[in-house]
Every structure is written in C-alpha cells, then in structure tokens.
Amino acid sequence: MILISLLNSCDFINHSQALGGLNSRYNDGQPALSGDGRWLALVSNRNGTSQILLYDLRGKQLVNVPGLNQNNVVLDSPSLSRTGRYLVYVSSIRGRPDIALYDRATRQAELLTQGYRSWVKNPQISPExxxxxxxxxxxxxxxxxxxxxxxxxxxDIPDGASVVNP
Structure with a gap:
C-alpha cells in the first residue's frame, strides 16, 4: 500500500507529455534560440533518429515543421533567424554533411552546399x-x-519594420 502511494505521488513523464514538451526522457540538445526569443530549435532522438524539433516558448509546445525531418537523414546544429522563419542546420545523408536551409513560410528545405567539395559544420544564420x-x-x-x-x-523582419538591406 505504501509503495503504491509513493509511486502515485512521483512525477512520472508519460509518453504523450515527453513528445510535447522540453526535457523529455529522450536526448534533447543543441538548443538554438530565435532573435525575438519566441522559438527554440533543438536536436532530439524522440523518433529513434536525430531530428530537429521546434518549440514555441510562448505557447509552451512543440510545433509541426512539415518537410523538415526526413527518414534516413541525420540533422544537427540548428540556428534560427530573428522570428524563426529561417532555420539552417547540418543535414547528413549517407554520412555526408551539407548545410541546409528550411523556410517555415514556404515549408521548403534546400541544400545550400550540395556538390560542395569539402566538409562543413556549425552553421549560423544572421537575424534577417x-x-x-x-x-x-x-x-x-x-x-x-x-x-x-x-x-x-x-x-526575416518583424511585422511593420522598415527594410534596410545590409
């Protein structure tokens, strides 16, 4: 009886909570924060492979990023632009790393260094x-x-801001 009450009082994380929040029972790391402080990108192995997750700090939940994570592709080293519209990361297909860019507005990912004749790592994107x-x-x-x-x-500029090309 005492053991059952002790177990019930423990704060266990169930599977659905683990998938929707931060600091799950899975390996989560390599955090990157958007310039406006709203979005957090992180690398996780929640689905059995290295993938990038996007967490809304304001809404306190993971958000869907269609077209970002794909089967048999290892993703790491995320970096976010000012409002989180653009996400750059390392995408490794068959062990070969490339720098990739994901646009949340168009839901499209593109390899920027495809055909590049060198190893690449640690991408960072400018705020805009x-x-x-x-x-x-x-x-x-x-x-x-x-x-x-x-x-x-x-x-990637805040709504209503004037555009000044760098």
Missing amino acids: GRYIVFETAKRGQWDVEVFDRGPLIEL
Whole structure:
C-alpha cells in the first residue's frame, strides 16, 4: 500500500507529455534560440533518429515543421533567424554533411552546399536571414565561410519594420 502511494505521488513523464514538451526522457540538445526569443530549435532522438524539433516558448509546445525531418537523414546544429522563419542546420545523408536551409513560410528545405567539395559544420544564420556562416575544411583546416543568399531574398523582419538591406 505504501509503495503504491509513493509511486502515485512521483512525477512520472508519460509518453504523450515527453513528445510535447522540453526535457523529455529522450536526448534533447543543441538548443538554438530565435532573435525575438519566441522559438527554440533543438536536436532530439524522440523518433529513434536525430531530428530537429521546434518549440514555441510562448505557447509552451512543440510545433509541426512539415518537410523538415526526413527518414534516413541525420540533422544537427540548428540556428534560427530573428522570428524563426529561417532555420539552417547540418543535414547528413549517407554520412555526408551539407548545410541546409528550411523556410517555415514556404515549408521548403534546400541544400545550400550540395556538390560542395569539402566538409562543413556549425552553421549560423544572421537575424534577417540573408547571411549564413559555417566552418569548412576546404583548405585542409577548419576555416569560416560566409554564404550570401543575395539581396532579393525575403528578409526575416518583424511585422511593420522598415527594410534596410545590409
């Protein structure tokens, strides 16, 4: 009887809570915060593979990111733009890492370094989403490279803000 009451008083995390919140019984790590402080991207193994989850700190729940996580693709090193519209990360298919960009507005992901002849890691996106920096081993050592998405992209700026191209 005492054991049953002790077990009932313990704060166990059930499976549905673990999938919807932070600090689950799964391995969650590599957190990245959006510039406005609302969104948190993290790497988790909740579905048996490395995937990126997006957590709404205001709504206190995970949000769906269709088209981001795919079977047989390992994702890590997320970075978010100002309002979380753009997410850059490392996408490894068959062990080969590429820098990828996911646009939450269009729900599309694209590989930015596909065909690149070097190893890449640790991408970071600028607040407005135009520039992406990452480490590359192109010269036989780890160096930093800047990728400019160009002046014609739709910038990640708060609603009502004026646009000033960097």
